[in-house]
Amino acid sequence: MDAAEYLRKSRMEEGMDTEEVLSKHRSALAKFAAEHDIHIIETFKEVVSGESLYARPEMLRLLQDVEEGRFDAVLVMDLDRLSRGRMKDQGIILDAFRDSGTLIVTPEHTYDLSDDLDDEMAEFKTFMSRREYKIINKRLRRGLTQTIEAGCYVANAPYGYRKVYVDRRPTLEIVEEEAKYVRMMYDMYVDGYGCISIARYINSLGARPRRCDAFNRTTVAGILKNPTYIGKVVWNQKKHIKKGAKGNPKHITIYQPREKWTIVDGLHPAIISRDQYDRVQAIMGQRYIPPSNDGTIRSPLAGLVRCTKCGKNMQRMGANKGVAYLLCNTKGCCAGAKFDLVEQAVLSQLSRVLVQLTLEKPAAPVKSAAGYAEARLTAIQKELAAAETQKNRLYDLLEQGVYDVPTFRERMDAVKARLSALEKEAGQIHRDLDDARQADPTSLAAKISAVLDTYDSSDAAHRNALLRSVIRTIWYTKEKKTKPADFDLQIDLVPY
Template identity: 45%
Template sequence: MYLRKSRAEEHRSLEETLSKHRAALTAFARRQGLTITDVYEEVISGESLFARPQMLRLLEAAGAGRYDAVLCMDMQRLGRGGMYDQGFILDTLKESGTLIITPERTYDLAAELDEQAAEMETFLSRSEYRMIAKRLRRGTLQAVQNGAYLAAAPFGYRKARTGRLSTLEIVPEEAECVRYIFRLYAGGSGCTRIEEAVNAMGWRGRRGSRFNRSTIRLILSNPVYIGKIRWNRTETVRSGVGAERTKRVVLSPPDKIWLLEGRHPPIVSQELWDAVQARRAERSVCVDNHRAACPLAGLVRCARCGRSLIYQGKNKGVPYLRCPTKGCCAGAKYDLVEQALLARLEGLMESVPVSAPPEPPDGPELAAVRRRTALQFARLAERRERLYRLVEEGVYSPTLFSQRMQALERDAQALELAAANAEAPPPPPEPERTALDCWRAAGPAGKRALLRTLIREIVYEKEKKTKPAEFSLTVILRDFS
C-alpha cells in the first residue's frame, strides 16, 4: 500500500489525509481478498521522484519481485513529476510484473491497453499538477503586486492583514532599535560598533539572541524598512540527472529582482535610507568566491576560543585573518600567515607525489559497462517503437508525440556520450608531480583543496600589541599511515 497526500487536499492535515486513505484502502483490500504486506506512507510530498524516499524504497522492493501489486488511491499518487519520473516508475513496475491496483481499476502494464491507460493517466495528472502550480504562482504574484507581504515578518514588524491581504504592522520597541541602527551607520559607525551599542542598550532579537554584524548588515540592506517589498531575490538552480539531481538556492541577478510598493508603513525615512546605502556602497568590497577564495578558509582556528578565523580585506585592501570573538587573539596579515604555513609544509609537500588519474575500466568492468549500454539502447528502441505506435493509433496527439520524442532523443544523446566516454582510450600518463608543484600552479580554490588533503587543522595564536609576524601556528596533519 502506498499513501501520499495530494495538492487537492491542502485543506486537510497530513495525518488526517493518510489515515483516511489507509482506512479506505484497507477496507477495499478486505473486500477483494488482498493481503497487504507493507505500507509506505509518504510524509514528504516532493515534485521530484528522488525527493520522495518512500517511493524509492517501494520501487526498489518491487524491482526485487517482493510484491504482486501496488495498492493506491489513484494513479496520481504514484507520481505526477516530470516525464522522466513517470516513465521510471511505470518501467520499474512493468519489468517486475507488478500490478497497479486502485479502487476504480487494476492496471497490468504487461497488457498494451492497460499500459496506454496508465501512461495517459500519468500525463493527465502531470498536466493537472502544472495547472495547479501555475494558479498558485499567479495568485502569489498578484498578491505581491497589490502590496501584500508573504514572508516571515522581519525584526521591527509583526504580521497583520489588510482585508484579505497579508501585510505588516510596526512593533514600536523593535522599530526604535531599527532606527537607531540606521542613524548610527549614517553617522559614521561601522557594524562592529553598532553591534556593541545595540547589545549594550539591551536590545535582543526575536528569540532573545544578541545582535551580531551579520544581523546589522541584513537590517541595513532590507528595503522593507522604507515600505518596499523585495521579490524574486533568490532562485532555485537544478543540476544533474536522475538520482544525482540536486538543487540549490542562489541570488538572482539584479535585473530580475523586483522592488514593489508595500501596504505596510515604513520605519525609516527615504533620506536616511539613501544616506545609509550611499555609505555602504563606498565601503563595500566585492569578493569572488571562485577567483579570490581564501585557501585557508575553514582550516585555521583560534587557540583560545576555538572558532574559525575569518578573512577580511581591510587597511587599504590588505587582507587579514582575524578571530570573530571580540577581545580574543589579535589578527595578522594573511600573506604572513600563508608564508609561515608554506615554510612549515615545504619539506612535506616536496616529498608527497601526486598520483595520476585512474585509467578507464578494462576487462570484466568494461564488458559490464558495454552490456549495460546495450541494454539501455534496446530499451530506448522499444520506447521509440511504442511512441510511433501510439501516435499511429491516435492515442498521442502530434504535440504530445513531439514532446515525448524530444525527451527520448535527449536520453539517447546522453547514453551515446556515456558509451563514447567508456570506450575512450586512456589519456597519456602525466609526468610525476609533487604537491609543491601543484601548489605553485594552482589558484586559490586549488590551493584550498590541496591543503585540505594534507592538513586536518591549524591552531593560531597571537597576543595583542605584538609585531605583525609574532604569531604561532600549530599544524595538525592528516594521518597518512
C-alpha cells in the same frame, strides 16, 4: 513499536501560523500513537520550507537515523509531507525507508515498502503528489508578477516584522519589540558607527536575530540595506547554488546586486523614513564594503582556519589599501594577521610535514591512540550491556505498577538516547580504527607533494580544494600587540 514523528506544514496550509499547525499535527499523531501502542521517541519538526531535500535540515537528519535503523516506523500526517518535490529526492527518501525496513505510518495507512503492494502505492502517491505540486507551482508563477506589482507579495518576514494576511493577501505588520532595534541600527550608522560596533552594542542589550545566536556584521548590513523597512516589497534579492556547483562543498545562498532586485511599493507600514534610509545608503557607498558572496571561492583558506579561543571560523577581509587580513569577528578574541603571512605559514608547515613523512618512520603514538580506542570500545560494550539490562528492567517495573506510563516513557526515552549515543560512538571508533589500520604515510606524502607542486599555478577555488584534500582544520592563535608574524598554527590533517 518505537517511532519518530515528522512534522511539516503543507502548501495548503500556507498563511496559517507554522507553530500552530505543527502543534495540531503533533497532538493528532500523539493520540494516534497512544491508540496503536506506538512509542514516539523523537520529533523532527521542519519549520523551513524548501522544494529541495537539501533545503530541509530536519528531513536530512531524519533520513540519517532511518538509514541507521534507529526507528521501527516514522509517523507523519500523510505521505505528501515527506516529499512532493523532485523525483530524485522522492527516490532517495523512499529508498532509505525501503532499505532499512522502516515503516511509514499515517493515520490513514501504514506503508511497508518491503511489501510490493505498499511499495507501488507509495510510489504512485508520491508521483501524483509531484504532479499536483507542479500544477500548483505553475499557477503561483503565473500570478506572481501581478502579486508583486500589487505590493502584497511577502516571502519571509524580516526582522522587525511579522507576516499577516489581510483579505487573504500576505503583508507585514510591525513587531515593536524588534523594530526599536532596527531604528537604533540606522541611528547609530548615521552617527558614524560601523556594522560590527552596532552588532556588539545591540547584542549587549539582549536583542537576538531570528536565525542565529547573535547579530554580526553581515546581519546588520543586511538590515541597513533592506528596502522593506521603508515600505517596499523586494523580490529576487538572492539565488541559490546547489551543493557541488562551481566547486562549492555545500549549498550556498547568493545575495544579488541591487540592480537585479525587483522593488515595488508595498502595503505594509515603514519602520524607517525614506530620508534616513537614503542617508544610510549614501554613507555605505563611501565606505569599504567586503565583496558579496556570488558563490565563487575567493579565499584559499575558506572554511579551514578556526580561532583557537572561540572556535569560530576566521574571516578573510580586505582593506582600503588592498591588503587582506585574516580576522576573528569575536570581540576580544585572537588578533588578526595579514592573510598572505598565514597562507605562507600553512604551506611551510605542509612542507615540513612532507619531509617528516618522507624521512621518518610512522610515529609510535598511532599505536597508543589505537590502544586507547580499543579500550574505549571495551568500556562502551559494558555500558551498552548495562543500558540494555536497565531497559528490560523498566518493562518489569511498568508491569509491576511501580512506574506509571508517563514515568516509564520518560525514563525509557533517557535509556534509548543513551543507547543511541553509545552505538554512534562505537561506530565512529570502529571507523577510526579502520582508517588507522589502513594508514599509509606514503599516500599522505604523495597528496601533500601534489598540493605543493600545483598550488602556485592554481586559482583560489582550486587552492582551497587542494588544501581541503590534506587538511581538516587549521587552528589559529595570536595574542594582541604582537609582531605581524607572531601567530601560531596547529594543523589537523585528514586521515591518511
